[in-house]
Amino acid sequence: MTSTDGAFVAFDRVQKSYDGETLVVKDLNLSMPKGEFLTMLGPSGSGKTTCLMMLAGFETATHGDILLDGVSINNIPPHKRGIGMVFQNYALFPHMSVAENLSFPLEVRKIGKSEREEKIKRALDMVQMGDFAGRRPAQLSGGQQQRIALARALVFEPELVLMDEPLGALDKQLRETLQFEITNLAHELGITTVYVTHDQTEALTMSDRVAVFDDGRIQQLAPPDELYELPENSFVAQFIGENNTLEGVVQEIKGETCVVKLDSGEIIDAVPVNVSKVGERTKVSIRPERVEIGRDRLEADAHMLKAEVLEFIYMGDIFRTRLRVAGIDNFIIKTRNSPDQTRLKPGEIVEIGWMPRDCRALDA
Amino acid sequence: MAEDMLAADGRPLKASLNRALRRQKLRALMLIAPLLLFIMVSFVMPIFDMLFRSVENQIVSETLPRTTLALQDWDATAAQLPDDPVFEAMYTDLVLAAEYKSHTRLGSRLNYEMTGISSLFRKSGRAVGRFDTDRYTDAFQEADPAYADPAQWAEWMADDEIRAELPRTADAYDGWAKMLVSVEDELPVEEEPWDFVYTALYADAQAGADLPISVDLSGVEPVSLQAQFEDIDEDWLDPDVWLTIKRYSPDYTSGYFLNSVDLTKGADGIEARPENEQIYITLFIRTMIMSMSIMGMCVLLGYPIAWLLANLTDRTANMLMILVLLPFWTSLLVRTSAWKVLLQQEGVINDILVWIGLVADNDRLQMINNQTGTIIAMTHILLPFMILPLYSVMKTIPPSYLRAAKSLGATNWTAFWRVYFPQSVPGIGAGCILVFILAIGYYITPELVGGTKGVFISNRIAYHISSSLNWGLAAALGTILLVVVMLLYWVYDKIVGIDNVKLGG
Ligand SMILES: Nc1ncnc2c1ncn2[C@@H]1O[C@H](COP(=O)(O)OP(=O)(O)OP(=O)(O)O)[C@@H](O)[C@H]1O
Ligand SMILES: [Mg+2]
Numbered sequence: 001m002t003s004t005d006g007a008f009v010a011f012d013r014v015q016k017s018y019d020g021e022t023l024v025v026k027d028l029n030l031s032m033p034k035g036e037f038l039t040m041l042g043p044s045g046s047g048k049t050t051c052l053m054m055l056a057g058f059e060t061a062t063h064g065d066i067l068l069d070g071v072s073i074n075n076i077p078p079h080k081r082g083i084g085m086v087f088q089n090y091a092l093f094p095h096m097s098v099a100e101n102l103s104f105p106l107e108v109r110k111i112g113k114s115e116r117e118e119k120i121k122r123a124l125d126m127v128q129m130g131d132f133a134g135r136r137p138a139q140l141s142g143g144q145q146q147r148i149a150l151a152r153a154l155v156f157e158p159e160l161v162l163m164d165e166p167l168g169a170l171d172k173q174l175r176e177t178l179q180f181e182i183t184n185l186a187h188e189l190g191i192t193t194v195y196v197t198h199d200q201t202e203a204l205t206m207s208d209r210v211a212v213f214d215d216g217r218i219q220q221l222a223p224p225d226e227l228y229e230l231p232e233n234s235f236v237a238q239f240i241g242e243n244n245t246l247e248g249v250v251q252e253i254k255g256e257t258c259v260v261k262l263d264s265g266e267i268i269d270a271v272p273v274n275v276s277k278v279g280e281r282t283k284v285s286i287r288p289e290r291v292e293i294g295r296d297r298l299e300a301d302a303h304m305l306k307a308e309v310l311e312f313i314y315m316g317d318i319f320r321t322r323l324r325v326a327g328i329d330n331f332i333i334k335t336r337n338s339p340d341q342t343r344l345k346p347g348e349i350v351e352i353g354w355m356p357r358d359c360r361a362l363d364a
Numbered sequence: 365m366a367e368d369m370l371a372a373d374g375r376p377l378k379a380s381l382n383r384a385l386r387r388q389k390l391r392a393l394m395l396i397a398p399l400l401l402f403i404m405v406s407f408v409m410p411i412f413d414m415l416f417r418s419v420e421n422q423i424v425s426e427t428l429p430r431t432t433l434a435l436q437d438w439d440a441t442a443a444q445l446p447d448d449p450v451f452e453a454m455y456t457d458l459v460l461a462a463e464y465k466s467h468t469r470l471g472s473r474l475n476y477e478m479t480g481i482s483s484l485f486r487k488s489g490r491a492v493g494r495f496d497t498d499r500y501t502d503a504f505q506e507a508d509p510a511y512a513d514p515a516q517w518a519e520w521m522a523d524d525e526i527r528a529e530l531p532r533t534a535d536a537y538d539g540w541a542k543m544l545v546s547v548e549d550e551l552p553v554e555e556e557p558w559d560f561v562y563t564a565l566y567a568d569a570q571a572g573a574d575l576p577i578s579v580d581l582s583g584v585e586p587v588s589l590q591a592q593f594e595d596i597d598e599d600w601l602d603p604d605v606w607l608t609i610k611r612y613s614p615d616y617t618s619g620y621f622l623n624s625v626d627l628t629k630g631a632d633g634i635e636a637r638p639e640n641e642q643i644y645i646t647l648f649i650r651t652m653i654m655s656m657s658i659m660g661m662c663v664l665l666g667y668p669i670a671w672l673l674a675n676l677t678d679r680t681a682n683m684l685m686i687l688v689l690l691p692f693w694t695s696l697l698v699r700t701s702a703w704k705v706l707l708q709q710e711g712v713i714n715d716i717l718v719w720i721g722l723v724a725d726n727d728r729l730q731m732i733n734n735q736t737g738t739i740i741a742m743t744h745i746l747l748p749f750m751i752l753p754l755y756s757v758m759k760t761i762p763p764s765y766l767r768a769a770k771s772l773g774a775t776n777w778t779a780f781w782r783v784y785f786p787q788s789v790p791g792i793g794a795g796c797i798l799v800f801i802l803a804i805g806y807y808i809t810p811e812l813v814g815g816t817k818g819v820f821i822s823n824r825i826a827y828h829i830s831s832s833l834n835w836g837l838a839a840a841l842g843t844i845l846l847v848v849v850m851l852l853y854w855v856y857d858k859i860v861g862i863d864n865v866k867l868g869g
Contacts, residue, residue: 056767056771057770058767058770077770077776078767078770078771079770079771079772079773079774079775079776079779080773081771082773083771084771084772085767085768085771085772087764087767087768089762089764091762091764091765091767091768093765093768093769093783094787095786095787104769104772104774104782104783105772105773105774108772108773108774108775108778109773152772153771153772156772156773162771
């Protein structure tokens with residue numbers, strides 16, 4: 001799976017421990033082709049920043065190799081790695097003007113004055129900050145500082161750029177604009193990007209692939225659609241998007257589908273993802289928008305569940321309905337606000353079901 | 365528009381706001397009032413007193429008012445003795461000063477400017493009562509008994525016409541009467557005037573004034589006051605003595621300040637003091653240079669420590685901080701004495717060096733009672749004042765700046781020098797100002813370990829305040845020190861900017 005051959009960035013069985021007692025990063029394997037936009041997504045403390053810091057050279061891996069363009073960089077100091085980096089708090093040098101900030105990486109690379117000025121101008125124009133060259137960082141708004149930080153990380157034309165929650169401190173609208181700008185820039189310039197966030201929307205909208213971190217491990221590494229639709233384990237299913245979980249025991253496996261007997265006694269169909277034998281406990285996951293009300297669009301022999309409507313929320317474009325299903329109170333379904341859609345009323349009893357392929361039997 | 369805004373109660377909004385603010389200000393003022401008062405009394409007033417003392421010189425004109433006046437007409441450049449009226453005036457002044465016992469104080473004051481004057485005045489104060497001028501007294505009293513009658517004298521001296529006719533006599537009589545009341549606690553109407561009043565009367569008569577009762581003075585042999593003074597001490601015939609008195613007779617003098625910078629008032633204006641008396645300029649320069657060295661040492665030693673402290677975990681940093689603050693908790697004298705034990709020629713460090721063989725036994729290092737000793741001991745004492753502001757400023761510099769610099773391709777050194785160091789400059793500034801200003805005024809440590817070569821200007825100030833009692837000079841030296849510090853502060857503000865100084869946060 002993680003063949004490191006031909007990869008631009010590769011983590012090869014990397015481990016990291018700060019205190020010698022607990023592993024913050026456990027057996028990390030990852031390979032990225034050139035030009036990819038990869039996002040590390042995960043809850044707080046899952047080791048994302050640590051991975052980024054190891055890649056940048058500010059932390060050393062306790063075990064394993066980190067390869068850049070096929071070469072192990074374990075013993076290369078940070079300043080020789082040529083990796084651009086955008087920090088969460090921007091880390092713009094407060095005593096230098098915007099232009100001086102951008103000039104810094106060029107000066108340490110001994111680039112001539114005229115070439116420097118040209119590059120600075122180009123980088124500033126790239127982030128639409130051409131008029132702010134003379135300002136101090138303190139005289140800029142958060143979003144402007146963010147753009148400058150980005151320009152500074154790009155001005156020396158690195159092939160790899162790391163960003164650690166660069167948009168964490170900005171408001172929603174600004175984030176969305178900048179998300180768009182960052183992805184565009186990254187693709188335009190063809191740079192390889194490792195992006196850290198714990199905002200899943202950000203991860204899904206921006207990335208070519210997303211690595212979901214938990215407990216020092218990559219739980220799943222996949223393109224956004226695959227991650228959302230085909231989660232490989234219950235952590236990913238829970239973490240990405242909204243999700244209904246039902247618990248039960250595998251009763252029968254027949255090739256691509258299996259039958260699960262829920263704890264409440266009902267029987268449902270599912271795709272066996274993380275289950276291999278009959279009798280195993282499983283968590284079954286169904287996306288709220290893949291749940292069907294009534295049999296109309298399902299196969300004739302599909303298993304159906306009785307559900308009681310508890311709450312109906314009108315959200316404009318969609319309806320969100322909370323149901324009691326198989327003994328749990330927070331089963332959510334989402335339906336599109338289309339003209340023929342029925343609006344359920346609390347207290348109503350309905351039958352719900354789903355395509356077996358949308359229902360994934362994962363680890364317990 | 366804004367002027368028309370009204371508050372809820374109908375008054376103009378601005379007025380209401382001002383009233384509310386005034387109450388706030390008043391409360392703030394009351395909170396700081398005790399401290400303000402304390403600072404006024406214990407700090408501002410002494411400073412102004414010091415500034416005043418450094419130029420104040422009323423003692424000469426107060427003690428010798430007549431002489432001061434008479435000397436105004438004397439041409440000091442001619443290198444000749446002043447003429448008789450000056451000696452007459454000095455006679456009157458000195459008799460009165462001796463009664464008031466102020467002549468010795470004056471002597472000490474003038475002694476700062478010319479050595480030997482002190483003893484001259486002391487001697488003359490005793491002798492001046494025994495001048496031969498009783499000859500005049502006798503002549504007048506024999507000519508008419510009215511001249512021996514205190515009541516008659518009092519009557520004459522109350523008569524404006526007579527006073528206008530006999531200006532010298534009136535002046536001498538007034539001085540005598542005032543002295544009599546305040547010193548001897550007697551009444552002039554009951555006492556016969558003293559000789560010097562008759563001397564003045566004689567001088568008035570010689571000048572052609574009409575006496576109240578005319579007396580034939582042709583038979584009286586005049587007394588040469590100059591000769592009388594010469595009898596006391598030949599120094600009275602030295603024009604330089606008179607020159608000194610004349611030069612220091614104004615109420616305010618630049619003399620202390622000139623003295624502070626090794627100058628003096630010579631015959632033709634300001635001139636340098638004799639080579640062997642020039643000490644203050646050297647001392648000022650030495651104080652500056654040594655304070656700067658101490659400051660430099662503190663930066664060199666303190667910066668790495670502060671950096672270490674700022675980059676350790678809080679627990680360890682606090683432990684080490686206690687070590688840094690340890691010098692504050694031991695007595696200054698104990699610490700300084702400890703340095704003596706360590707640094708002296710038979711001391712621990714020399715012993716060790718000899719033992720290792722780095723230094724020959726008969727060639728032990730001189731590390732104390734010189735500038736080295738002062739610099740070592742003061743650096744140790746002042747180091748915390750450098751480390752504390754540095755630490756608190758460094759604590760506020762996030763480590764991500766260094767990382768950012770390195771990720772941008774800077775070596776460790778470049779990252780430090782171009783990114784970290786400039787941000788720590790405010791801390792260095794604060795530390796330097798603290799250390800320098802403290803160092804420049806320190807005197808206990810230099811006194812104890814500085815020997816003769818390692819003392820500061822402050823040691824001279826202390827000496828003049830407590831030993832030589834030349835407070836004027838001490839004040840002038842102190843004022844110069846104050847001005848120099850303010851000047852450096854101003855220069856610092858121009859170069860670094862004072863708002864660039866941070867003690868933390
Ligand atoms: N310098 C350090 N020394 C010791 N432990 C550390 C250090 N840095 C991080 N850790 C620990 O390592 C774990 C992973 O931290 P990391 O910063 O990589 O998490 P993260 O995924 O970036 O979290 P977040 O989303 O909150 O930024 C955490 O448990 C953290 O406490
Ligand atoms: Mg992080």
